[in-house]
Amino acid sequence: MGISYKRLMDFLDDQLAPGDLIETQAALRQDGQTWEMLERLKRVLKDPRFQEPPSQEYQQVNENTLAAYLDGTLPKEDFLHVEEILAQDDYQLAQAALCHRVITSAHAVRPSEPMQRAGYLAGKGHGADPLWNPFDATNPTKESSFNASFIQPLRKTSTLALLGISLLLVTAGIWMSQSASPPEENFHKAFLAWQENQLKKKAPVVKVDEEKQPENVKKGEEPGPMPLKEVKEVEKKATPKAVRRILSPEKTGSQEELKIKTKGAALLRQGEEWRVSAGPLLTGQEMHLLPGTCVQIVKDNAPEISFWGARLGIKERLAPARFIFHLHDGYDFSFSLLRGTAILSVEKTGKFLVRLGSPPQLAELELSPGSTVALESYSQIASSRLTERIRIVPLAGRVTLWLPKEESPRPALVPGFAFEFNPTGGMVRESPDFQVEELDPFHNQPQWMAAREELRLALKPGVNTVKAIESFLDSPLGNDARRQLAYLAVAALNSPERILQELGTNDPSGVKRRQAAWLALREWACDTPENFSRMQGENTTWLARKFPQDIGLFLELLNPQTGEGKERVEKFLQGLLSGLPAIREECRRNLNALLKGQAPPNFDSDPKTRELEIARWRELFKAQ
Structure with a gap:
């Protein structure tokens, strides 16, 4: 078996390192058996029959063994034995996957209470139960006679006592709350x-x-x-x-x-x-x-x-309520809705980024006034209700959301909610019904680095760049970082001016967007000499004015690069410095400021980082 179920659980919950992520994606593309394993894992996660854990008599893998399996501390023989059980038993596979999801908290999951307790128990490893007798060192598959004769009856007695005390406390709390304040x-x-x-x-x-x-x-x-x-x-x-x-x-x-x-x-x-x-x-x-x-x-x-x-x-x-939110550019708005139809009304035509499903997939929509989005698919991961979660990330403008009144999932969600997105600032509101989160493509750095490396490999010489990026964008294995990078790369390929407009923002909250834009522009420009000449042609003035502000971003880009990746970055920088005298002169001034202890904008002031980057930029100037 090339890829284990443990690796696939880490893949679904975004826990893989960049190297393992690339290897897993390659296996899913090439090996049909691995793809079938992934589909089976998704199926048992969504099947409500497997939300309850199996009985103790039926259970083949106990909590401590499952914890060691999820932590990767089992010996190879025991690990393969657990893998064989998971390959044959859907109940055991669902239990392991849900426990893994509860432990890692990669996505919002609401399993049943017994399954949630099993996940927390498995997450603690050996000694999770204070009354649990450890396995005999000579025979790890068998418990000692002490556990069977004394610990198990004691566990049952203590459990009944705890349940009785809990029932008394709950009854007293209910009586006191009713006497203190009626509903x-x-x-x-x-x-x-x-x-x-x-x-x-x-x-x-x-x-x-x-x-x-x-x-x-x-x-x-x-x-x-x-x-x-x-x-x-x-x-x-x-x-x-x-x-x-x-x-x-x-x-x-x-x-x-x-x-x-x-x-x-x-x-x-x-x-x-x-x-x-x-x-x-x-x-x-x-x-x-x-x-x-x-x-x-x-x-x-x-x-x-x-x-x-x-x-x-x-x-x-209860009349329709109307809210107005003032959000920073780069935030997204989340809401839940049953299957049905949502009408997104905008004042003018614009582009919006929408996340659908669990795990969420990023898609871009071109919305005009009165656009309608039908929600036909739904997520059912450890949930008793069929719901669809949409995240709308407006680039600018105003959004009015009309929720179907008869399909509103809770009384607080009534038709007629309006949201105004102001990129200049303002406060945001967080509540159980409406949650605002920051959209940051760099929040998971290993995934971003793996996606960028995969895109670089896709843009090798002799391959049609347009088709390579489109294939990268449409891949069913894509995460948010890959899709964001592909979107920027496609935009740069079709119109470099659009990427340069991304670079032109002076809003401090747009630093990550500018870094992503520089990455996409660099990949596009280094693809062919024609692309680089096109970038240096009519946009020389724009680059000369905006590049010095992002020196700190380029210093950050140099840090994780090694081997061929580092050479590609330095080639791109040398081309910019040699082709644009204004940029070269500004970089010299910033290098002198670094030597005097004055950091340029967006530059990390850590002394170790400063010394490293000064040495790199000196080498870069010597090469000119």
Whole structure:
């Protein structure tokens, strides 16, 4: 067997070193048996029949042996024995793969509780169970008589005792929580009862100062909030100790602003547009709320706001909420959705990067106003619900997401969420429903290096460059780093000006994007002399102006290069320095600054790195 199941588990969970990753990809392309093993591994991971671990009598590999197998510490004979069991038994293979996924945490996984416990137990290796008797050194396949006669009954007795104590603690906690603060449903039922009584009898006219009323309350009409006395009576009956408030809008300048600063719940009774300020991380959120919508803050200091009403019986009153996020360029927005159709509405035509599936695959979409994306595939890895996870990475512009109301996976997700992406800055919000993550193609450096090496090998002389890059981009084995690099390489091949525009950004958050752009431009330019001449022709002025800012990036590119890769980098740099006098002069000034102890922009100030790079750049200038 050329590739083991352990290697394939590491491949799926992004745990392979660059050399092993290239070897595994080559085996998958050439060996049909290895590909069948990978497909079988994926199939047992998705099959719900294998989510529960087998019984102890059926189990052929115990936890300690499985832990040693996943850690790579088993002897060769035992390792091959476990591989034979995994090759024959789907249950054992699913258990090993899910334990590996729980331990490495490479992807979000929600296995069943027994399987999760098995994963944590396997992750600790020998001695995971404090009452576990180690194997006899002379016969590792057999447990000692001491374990069979004494430890096992003791384990059963202690387990029953722990379960009894846990049950008592849970019962006491439930009793105390019910006596301390009743659930929110009691408060809402009391409010609905008060509202029904007010409809049956004529509500008393409350005298108020008209000058102090909000603009949406007209003269002669009853004000929006209920009388303060009635509010206190409702709160007293429903939740005497919980924080419950009926909030009305405050007039702040020319806008009505609702400020929520404490933990608790608030019932909004005005059908107006609100601006919510809830802590330093949540500013400028806009909502369209109808009467009866409940807002609950679940954290202090850095709160998370959830809008819910379906489980309280006011689903018809819950209006579409509208959020505006201001994000840094290079962030992505994530949301979950059942199978169905999502309409992505943009103000103008633009390109978006979308990740689909698990593990996520990166794809680029050209979206015009009113574009529709159908979600037909789904992921089912240790999950009881069929969901599809989409990550939209806008390069610029505004995105409005309309979720199908009947297929919304949770009450908080209602139609009409709008998101504005501002590349100039702003704060981001993180919550269980909406998670914003930084898109950084260099977050996994070994994968990036392996992808770049594979692309370099694909661009060998005599091979059609266009077809090589397209094959690299469409490979089913591609990870995010490979696809990002291929996208940049294709863009450079078709239009070098586009890559040079990537190099031209002065935003500090775009350093990694510029580094990726330089990598793609270097691979493209070193492919043929014609490409290099084309790059040096009409874009000489642009390179002369932008290259000195990225000297630090080039110093970083030199560090991991050895052998042929290093020679390729230095050839590219020498060509730039010899062909562009302005760049050469700027590099000399930066070299002098390095010798004086002044680091140029984007340059690591570590003394060891400084000495190494000064020596390299001196050699580079001597070669001219």
